[in-house]
Amino acid sequence: MSYEEIFILGWLANIFMIFVNILVVLMVVKTNDALKLKEQSIQLNELKKEYDKYYPYHKQMTLLAYMLPFTGFFKVGFKLFEMFLFLSKNKEANVYNFIEYKYTKEIQKAKDT
Secondary structure, three states, X not given: OOHHHHHHHHHHHHHHHHHHHHHHHHHHHHHOOHHHHHHHHXXXXXXXXXXXXXXXXXXXXXXXXXXXXXXXXXXXXXXXXXXXXXXXXXXXXXXXXXXXXXXXXXHHHHHHO
16 A cells, blocks of 8 residues: 555545544534524633633644644544444533533643643
8 A cells, every 4th residue: 555545545434534523513503503502602702701711722733733644534443433432421512511621621731831
C-alpha cells in the first residue's frame, strides 16, 4: 500500500466521522423539542465562550485534525466512545449533559493550571 493510498484511506475515515457526527446531531434534534434545544443551545453557547477564552485555537486545531489523515477519525471516535461510557453510566443523562460536563471539566482544568 502506497503513502497516497494510506492518506486517501485516512481522509475517507475522517469524512466518515463527519457523517457520524451529523447523524448524532440529527438524532439529538429529532428526540428533543425546539424550546428545549433553544435553552440548551443558549447555555452551551455561554460555556463555549468561556471555553474559548482558555482555548482560543480550538477551532483551528479541529480543522487541522480533519485535514490530517486518521486524526479526525480517532479524535471523534474517542469522543463517541467517551460519550457512550458517560451515557451508559448515567442512565438519566443525555448528549447535552455530556457536552456540558466536558466543557465544565475542561474549563475547570484550565482554571486550575
